[in-house]
Amino acid sequence: MNHYFFAGLSFFFILLFSNAYSNEQCVAQFDPSTGTANIPCLKIGEQKFWVNLQLIDGKLEPDTLGNQFLPYWLLQMIQEFKTAKVANPPRWVYQYRYKDNIVYRVSSPCCDQFNILYNYDGDGICAPDGGFTGNGDGRCADFFTESTNEILVWRDTRQTQ
DSSP: OOHHHHHHHHHHHHHHHHTOOOSSOOOOEEETTTTEEEEEEEEETTEEEEEEEEEETTEEEEEEEEESOOOHHHHHHHHHHHHSOOOSSOOEEEEEEETTEEEEEEOOSSTTSEEEEEETTSOEEEEEEESSSSBTTSTTTTHHHHOEEEEEEEEOOSOOO
16 A cells, blocks of 8 residues: 555544544645645644644654644635645745734735735734835734744645746
């Protein structure tokens, strides 16, 4: 049997024994082209987090992980990015802690557009960077000095045309 079968089987057991299934929308995904598995809502005890796993030598090893579950609106947004034409530069999503909250910074699809900062509920709260000046909309000018715990959630690895 191929190593993807065994990786998928061990992935299933990780989900089963970690109680990843919850009342929230949670769909784990494995991308065989990159060997990456994403579990957006993993719960062990009372700790909630998300994790990306990388297939290395037939084993799924932790790649990145972040606080809280990834919200469903963000998973939908990332899925839309995956099915859309590759942006130039390619899209990305980062998670941060800012003013005691989990927030997500999402890249714009092209040049001279704002990169939007969303709160956990999916509300756009400001644009810390991007736009014509590259300095955002000015509503969260302290973002890059006050934010902590930067974690890459997702980056489009497809090649631009």
